[in-house]
Amino acid sequence: MNILNSDFLKKLKNKNKLMDNSRRSFIKISALGASGVALSATAFGSIGQNPLLENNLLAKSAKNLNRTATYCEVCFWKCAAWAYTDEDNNIQKIIGNDTDPHCFGRLCPRGTGGVGMFTDTDRLKTPLIRVKNEGKDDTFREASWEEALTLVASKMQGIKDRYGAESMALLKHGSPGSHLEHLFKAYGSDTIAEPAYAQCRGPREAGFGLTYGSWVGSPEPTDIRDTKCLVLIGAHIGENMHNTQVQEMSDAIDNGATIITVDPRFSTAASKSKHWLAIKPSTDIALLLSWMHVLIYEDIYNKAYVEQYGHGFDKLKKHVKNFTPEWAYGITTIKPEDIRKTARAMAAAAPSAIVHPGRHVSWYGDDTQRERAIAILNGLLGSWGNRGGFYFKEKIKVPQFPHPPYPYPQWGWQQIGEKYPFAEMGITSEVIKASIPDADQKHPIKGWFVAGTNLTSAVPQREMIEKAIDALEFIVVMDTMPMDITGYADVILPECTYLERYDGIRSATNREPSIALRMPAVKPKYDSKPAWWMSKQIGEKLGLGDYFKYDDFKEVIAWQLEKMGTSLEEMEKVGVKTFKRKSGPMFLEKGQPYEFPTNSGKIEFYSDELASKGFDPMPVYTSHQHPDKGFYRLNYGRSPMHTFSRTINNPNLSDLMDENKLWVNPKVARIEGLRNNQEVWLENQDGVISSFSIKVRVTERIRWDSVYMYHGFGHNNKKLSRAFGKGINDTQLITKVTVDPIMGGTGMRGNFVKFITENPNKETLV
Amino acid sequence: MRYAMVIDTLKCVGCSDCVVACQTENNVPQGYCRDWVTESVNGVYPSIVLELKSERCNHCSNAPCVRCCPTGASHTVAGGIVMVTADECIGCGACIESCPYDARFQHPEGHVDKCTFCHHRTAKGQLPACVSVCPTKCMYFGDLDDPTSQVSKLLKSRTHKVLAPEAGTKPHVYYLT
Numbered sequence: 001m002n003i004l005n006s007d008f009l010k011k012l013k014n015k016n017k018l019m020d021n022s023r024r025s026f027i028k029i030s031a032l033g034a035s036g037v038a039l040s041a042t043a044f045g046s047i048g049q050n051p052l053l054e055n056n057l058l059a060k061s062a063k064n065l066n067r068t069a070t071y072c073e074v075c076f077w078k079c080a081a082w083a084y085t086d087e088d089n090n091i092q093k094i095i096g097n098d099t100d101p102h103c104f105g106r107l108c109p110r111g112t113g114g115v116g117m118f119t120d121t122d123r124l125k126t127p128l129i130r131v132k133n134e135g136k137d138d139t140f141r142e143a144s145w146e147e148a149l150t151l152v153a154s155k156m157q158g159i160k161d162r163y164g165a166e167s168m169a170l171l172k173h174g175s176p177g178s179h180l181e182h183l184f185k186a187y188g189s190d191t192i193a194e195p196a197y198a199q200c201r202g203p204r205e206a207g208f209g210l211t212y213g214s215w216v217g218s219p220e221p222t223d224i225r226d227t228k229c230l231v232l233i234g235a236h237i238g239e240n241m242h243n244t245q246v247q248e249m250s251d252a253i254d255n256g257a258t259i260i261t262v263d264p265r266f267s268t269a270a271s272k273s274k275h276w277l278a279i280k281p282s283t284d285i286a287l288l289l290s291w292m293h294v295l296i297y298e299d300i301y302n303k304a305y306v307e308q309y310g311h312g313f314d315k316l317k318k319h320v321k322n323f324t325p326e327w328a329y330g331i332t333t334i335k336p337e338d339i340r341k342t343a344r345a346m347a348a349a350a351p352s353a354i355v356h357p358g359r360h361v362s363w364y365g366d367d368t369q370r371e372r373a374i375a376i377l378n379g380l381l382g383s384w385g386n387r388g389g390f391y392f393k394e395k396i397k398v399p400q401f402p403h404p405p406y407p408y409p410q411w412g413w414q415q416i417g418e419k420y421p422f423a424e425m426g427i428t429s430e431v432i433k434a435s436i437p438d439a440d441q442k443h444p445i446k447g448w449f450v451a452g453t454n455l456t457s458a459v460p461q462r463e464m465i466e467k468a469i470d471a472l473e474f475i476v477v478m479d480t481m482p483m484d485i486t487g488y489a490d491v492i493l494p495e496c497t498y499l500e501r502y503d504g505i506r507s508a509t510n511r512e513p514s515i516a517l518r519m520p521a522v523k524p525k526y527d528s529k530p531a532w533w534m535s536k537q538i539g540e541k542l543g544l545g546d547y548f549k550y551d552d553f554k555e556v557i558a559w560q561l562e563k564m565g566t567s568l569e570e571m572e573k574v575g576v577k578t579f580k581r582k583s584g585p586m587f588l589e590k591g592q593p594y595e596f597p598t599n600s601g602k603i604e605f606y607s608d609e610l611a612s613k614g615f616d617p618m619p620v621y622t623s624h625q626h627p628d629k630g631f632y633r634l635n636y637g638r639s640p641m642h643t644f645s646r647t648i649n650n651p652n653l654s655d656l657m658d659e660n661k662l663w664v665n666p667k668v669a670r671i672e673g674l675r676n677n678q679e680v681w682l683e684n685q686d687g688v689i690s691s692f693s694i695k696v697r698v699t700e701r702i703r704w705d706s707v708y709m710y711h712g713f714g715h716n717n718k719k720l721s722r723a724f725g726k727g728i729n730d731t732q733l734i735t736k737v738t739v740d741p742i743m744g745g746t747g748m749r750g751n752f753v754k755f756i757t758e759n760p761n762k763e764t765l766v
Numbered sequence: 767m768r769y770a771m772v773i774d775t776l777k778c779v780g781c782s783d784c785v786v787a788c789q790t791e792n793n794v795p796q797g798y799c800r801d802w803v804t805e806s807v808n809g810v811y812p813s814i815v816l817e818l819k820s821e822r823c824n825h826c827s828n829a830p831c832v833r834c835c836p837t838g839a840s841h842t843v844a845g846g847i848v849m850v851t852a853d854e855c856i857g858c859g860a861c862i863e864s865c866p867y868d869a870r871f872q873h874p875e876g877h878v879d880k881c882t883f884c885h886h887r888t889a890k891g892q893l894p895a896c897v898s899v900c901p902t903k904c905m906y907f908g909d910l911d912d913p914t915s916q917v918s919k920l921l922k923s924r925t926h927k928v929l930a931p932e933a934g935t936k937p938h939v940y941y942l943t
Contacts, residue, residue, distance in 0.1 A: 093790040096899070106901045109783040115790060238779030243901055250777045250902040266807075268779045271816035278812040640781035652789065655796055656782045665811060700811045 065092055068521035069575035071102075071506045073175055073498035074110040074117065075643040076196070076218060077243050078506050079103035080576045081111060083499055083521035091115050091499060091521055100576045101244070101510045102219065108241035109641045113652035117480060117497045118525065122649055122721050124482055124494030125526035140492065145527070148491050149534065153541035155474040155490075156187065159447045165189040166409050167446040169431050173453035175503040175518075176478060176495055176531030179553075180451050183535040186403070186547040190412030191445065193426025195458040198745045204357040206422045206743040207371025210607050212384055213597030215424075216357045217509050221393040223586075224248035228388055229349030231260045231342075233284055233374060235358040238268040240638040242359065258349060260342050262287060265635065265663070265708050266701040275342050281633050281706055282364050282624040282749065283332040287339065288373035289621060290328035293320045294343035295380045302350050305382030309594065312606025312617075316376065319618045331621065350381035352388025360638075364624050365738025365747035368422065372607070373619040379603045385594065391586040393509035396579050399563040401556045403547045416443050420744035421613045427744040428459055429737075435468035447474040451531065452495075454483040457645035457712060460734035460748050478531060481649060482719035494528040501530035502553040505560055511586055514578045515564070517557070517571040615742055624738075624750060631685065631752035632668065632707045636730040639710040648712055648723040660727035661697035663708040669698045672755055681756040684733045689760050691716060694728040707753065768910040769845040769883055770938040771897070772917045772926070773820055777904035780805055780818035784896035784905070791884065791895035795874055800881040801896055817943075820896065820905065823848060823869040823881035824929065824937030831861035831870065839878070845909070846938060847885055852877040866933040883907070910938070 067082040072094075080100035084092045094114050098105035107114075127148035128140040143151075159168045165188030170180055173194050181192060197205075205215040224230060225248040237245050249269070252259070259273040262284065270276040279287060295301040296317050306313050325336035346353045355377045361367050383389025413426030416434050420427065432455075435445040455465060469475065469488045477489035486492050499521045506516040524530070532553040539548045550556055558568040566577055588594055595601040599609060611617040627633050641656040642648060648658070662682075664674055674680065679693040692714050702708050714729030738747035780803045788800050801822035808815045825848050832840045832848060839854035840861050850861075850870075855877035862870045862878060873879040884894035888907070892898070897905040908915035917940075920926075924942045931937075 093787075103901075106899055106903070107783070108901050109781050109786045112783055112786040112790060112899055238781070238902075241781055241901065246779065246781075246901045247903065250904065253777050266811070266814045266816065268816070268818065271814070271818075272776065272779075276812065640779060640783075641786075651796055652786055655789075656785060700807055700809060700814050701816070703811065 069097070069517045069519055069572055070094075070499060070521060071516040071518050072107065072111040072114055073503075073518075074114045074647060075241075076174065077102055078508065078516070079107055079111055079243050080506070080516035081107055081114075082575065085521050089522050091118055094499075097516070097575045099574070099578065100516060101512065101514050101578065102508070102516075103243045104247065106243070106247065108243050108246070109656065110241060110643055110647055110653060111243075113641070113647075113650060113656075114499070116650035116652035117647075118499045118522070120481065120649060120651055122482065122719060123480055123497075123526060124486070124492060124528065126494060127527070128489075128492040128494075130490045143491075145529065145537070148493060149537045150541060152476050152491055152493070153538050155447060155476075156538070157542060159473065160188065163444060163446050164410060165407075166191055166411050167444055168449065169193070169435070169445045169447070170449045170451070171195075171428060171431065171453060171455060172449075172451040173458075175498065176451045178504050179531040179535040180449060180478075182403075182547065183539050183544070184449070185406040186539060186544045187542060188407045188409055190409045190414075191416065191426070191431065191443075193413055193428040193431045195428045195453055195455070197425040198423075198427040198429055198743070199362055199459055199748070200360045202423070202425065202427075202743050203361045203367035203740055203745045204359075204371040204374075205424065206368045208357060208375045209424070210368070210422065210609060211372055211375035211379065211598070211604050217393065219244055219508060219510065220357065220359075221391050221509065222248075222354050222356060223388050223391050224354060225251040226255075226388040227252055227257050227349070227352050227354050228255075229258045229260065229346050229353040231262070231346060231353070231355040232269050232273075233262045233288075233356065233358055233370075234361075234363075235356045236263070236267040236269050236637055237356075238272070239640050240359065241640045258345050260345065264703040264706050265637075267637075275338065275345070277332075277334045277338060277342065278703060280331070280333045281635065281703070282626070283621070285366065285370050285373055285619055286323070286328045286331040286621040287334060288370065288377055289320055289323040289619065290325045290339050291343045291346070291377055292316070292373070292380060293323045294325060294340050295347055295377075296320060298340075298344070298347075300344065300347035301380040302382030304591070305351065306380060308591065309596065309603050310379060311598070311600040311602035311604050316605040316618055323621075331623075346377075346381055349388070351383050351386035353381045353383050354378070354389055355381070355383070362740070362745040363747050363749040365740050365745075365750075366622060367740050367745050367747060368742040369616060369619040376605050376619070379605060384603065385588040387587050391511055392583065393511070394513050394581050394583045395509040396507050396513035396515060396564065398505050398507050398515070398560055401550075401559055403549070411443050417744050420740075420742065423743045428455075429461070429464075429739075429746050430744060432459065432465055432468045435472055436464070437471050446472060447476075448472060449476050449478070450485055450489070451478040454479075454485050454645045456484045456716075457729055457731050460731055460737050460746060462732055463735065478534065480528070481646065482717050483645065484716045487717055493534055494526065495531055495534070496524035496528035500524040500528070502532065502557060503530075505557060512578050512581055514576055515566075515571075516576045517568075519554075519572065610742070627705060627752040628685075631754050633705055633749065634682075634684070634730060634733055634751045634753045635702075635706045635708045635749065636711045637708065639712075642710070642712050645712040645715065645729075648715060648726075649720040651722065654722040657710075658722060658726055660694060660710040660713040662694045662728070663697050663699050663702040665702050665704040666698050666700060667704050668707075669696065674698065674755065674757075678757070681760050682728060682733055682753040683756055683760075684735060685752045686735045688733060688735050689756065690714065690728045690732060691761065692725050692728055693759070767845045768938070769825065769847055769888070770908065770910045770917050770940060771822075771883070771894070772906040772908075772920050772940045772942060774904040774906075774920075774924075774942040775817050775819050776942065777902045778803075778818045778820060779902055781901065783899050783901055784820045787895040787899035788881070791887075792882075794879070798871055798873070798879070800869075800879065819941055821867065821869075821929070822896075822939065823865075823883075824867055824935065824939045825881075825883060826938065827936035828934060830864040830866070830933075830935060834860045834864045836860065843885070845883075845888075847883050847888075848880075849882055849885065850878050850880065866930045866935060867937070
């Protein structure tokens with residue numbers, strides 16, 4: 001069987017479509033006969049000989065291009081790059097900075113297509129204020145910056161006066177968030193959260209933190225390029241384009257590393273793997289425990305490492321005694337010999353082996369425990385602190401520009417999330433819950449400032465979000481695009497894109513610490529403004545001018561760079577600067593004494609901390625719900641050309657993929673009577689029906705108990721001309737979440753859908 | 767000199783970065799592309815083989831597009847690169863029909879357009895945009911006449927294939943398998 005079926009093929013189809021047109025005109029011309037041909041030849045000749053056309057083409061390639069240092073904001077990887085502009089101030093292309101350890105001169109498709117963020121004509125162009133219309137739907141009207149920011153400041157002041165500044169929450173993502181965080185802390189609110197924690201990577205930070213005393217962090221300190229064995233648990237490197245991870249996986253393939261992928265879907269990474277374990281969804285912990293069993297009971301774990309650095313190994317050994325591959329087979333459907341074979345492959349490579357922590361890991365509500373199991377497995381292999389495993393990362397501190405001390409809030413994200421003892425960042429879903437009025441509410445939230453995050457695609461349980469929004473006194477949304485969340489705002493603030501503004505210095509953990517500069521390549525288009533400017537204006541209107549003692553954020557950067565031993569002038573030339581390590585070597589010497597920053601000073605196979613709070617001190621497998629007859633588990637993931645929902649309307653990237661498809665196993669398609677490209681709607685276990693339809697992609701690449709779609713599609717805002725109504729928003733169908741009791745993560749993979757083949761929304765549409 | 771491109775299908779993840787980089791480098795109008803990615807899936811769950819590859823003009827030694835061009839707009843330049851001179855092209859589309867790789871399209875400005883192996887870059891000693899951007903470093907470009915070039919070495923040491931060999935076009939984009 002050969003199925004040639006791909007979203008990427010759209011390009012080819014497009015091209016064929018265009019060629020069909022040219023074929024038709026070609027036939028038409030020849031049908032005219034000899035004179036017709038002569039005429040048409042003249043007609044074409046006039047184009048062909050048009051000196052302007054040829055000069056235009058030549059001029060385009062001959063134009064002198066200027067380059068400006070920036071770092072990408074299309075995703076959180078923040079690769080340093082050069083934006084090339086022509087004499088007319090158009091951005092022609094964006095190319096990675098060769099010296100940047102985040103990209104080594106090679107941006108991913110989103111970074112290369114970042115220019116589309118700037119050119120998108122659907123961008124927010126001017127501040128907008130909601131107008132209430134008697135008896136009719138609300139509308140937005142254009143407003144001046146002065147009016148819009150005065151309104152925002154007066155609403156924030158009102159909330160502060162009536163309830164305290166703590167009742168105003170900041171929900172954010174990316175670079176604009178840090179400017180607003182400064183404003184919020186100055187204003188007196190620490191009620192700050194981002195979906196990147198509880199809806200994404202929070203569980204792994206908690207799990208690794210409890211085991212090694214250190215977060216995984218971003219970029220992940222995985223030494224993939226030198227590894228001999230890379231194990232991916234649902235992680236889909238290559239579809240997530242976390243740049244250096246992708247580059248290094250490619251290096252690992254060149255070096256002949258063994259890749260083991262655990263995934264119910266035949267991911268791109270699975271296709272590069274020596275072993276693909278097509279696991280039954282939600283049973284990963286059983287597999288991880290049985291791998292521990294094999295390593296320990298076949299006596300192939302890294303004994304010297306475990307003895308020197310491990311805490312509670314004997315308890316772990318006893319704990320996994322019965323978790324044999326045969327036991328795991330019944331749960332995971334992975335054959336015992338495959339479990340043994342893969343465990344031995346890891347042991348043979350150890351300590352140059354990585355069981356990857358993954359990134360979006362809020363799946364089933366026991367995610368911290370699954371991440372603990374991954375961390376423990378790495379401990380048994382001795383990979384933490386060894387070449388080909390995890391390196392000791394280092395970053396350089398950016399000095400803080402002087403400002404008065406922040407006031408001390410009475411409560412904040414910590415108190416809102418206090419039910420979850422190991423939460424180390426704000427839990428967005430708890431902030432949303434605290435925005436719904438309740439009689440015995442201790443921490444009432446009355447206003448939201450939303451910046452750079454499209455909450456309705458990032459956070460599940462739409463009903464809860466809308467309930468909160470209904471109750472709030474004020475919502476202001478800052479974004480570059482009219483994302484769905486802007487539709488709920490009282491005030492919309494149009495932010496300029498990363499190509500049009502200064503932002504904070506990028507300083508990230510890496511093998512060697514590095515910094516990168518972002519400066520404007522062009523002036524802001526339309527009436528858009530940078531986040532730092534808006535924060536300063538609002539701050540001044542709130543009487544917080546002392547916190548913003550600069551006219552241009554450039555001054556802050558220049559001051560910081562001087563303190564770091566470089567200068568704005570130098571950084572404008574180089575874009576990226578790498579510093580020497582100061583914290584010591586990246587890896588442990590054999591037998592080197594080392595104290596881990598945990599309570600015991602060792603790697604905690606057994607966690608006294610978890611036990612003291614009433615949680616399992618070592619991971620256990622618990623069974624999760626499986627789909628009922630006629631339902632399929634809704635799985636979702638990343639497409640390499642998009643970042644969440646924010647890039648779907650980008651003209652360059654929507655050109656590559658403008659809708660998601662529903663991956664359906666051929667057996668399921670036969671049973672359900674579905675064919676390729678058929679449009680279906682989905683209904684989930686709670687009766688929620690998708691707003692839009694999605695095309696079926698019949699493929700062997702997905703298990704029969706699941707369906708799969710790329711995340712971020714199905715936009716609801718008509719102002720997104722390329723993205724509106726195309727495909728399904730997976731988050732809309734995630735109405736049931738299982739909350740991780742350890743850190744508050746929202747497990748999202750326990751939702752089940754069935755197919756609807758007739759348009760269920762027909763009546764409302766007519 | 768004989769330019770060739772070698773693409774390692776074992777590393778390609780099908781991200782389409784080559785497509786965007788080509789579009790921004792060569793001012794390819796939106797909705798059109800000079801290179802594209804294909805995906806083929808073989809087998810039955812869970813014994814599946816997936817092949818992803820970036821495709822484009824094969825810069826054939828025996829190029830039907832050059833042979834059939836009535837005006838000489840399609841021609842071969844040094845290094846075996848097949849080019850189209852826009853102001854000699856009458857947009858008749860014969861080359862589009864003749865290409866077994868569907869590599870050509872009609873530009874909205876009338877002439878036929880396709881991959882040039884980034885001739886304007888390679889002339890300056892730079893790599894084609896697609897090769898230089900690829901995050902998996904799965905694409906290689908160089909001179910097949912030079913036995914010490916990376917492309918020559920790769921073709922010597924690795925199994926490989928070309929697309930539609932039966933067309934007899936002698937293509938110069940090679941896929942490592």
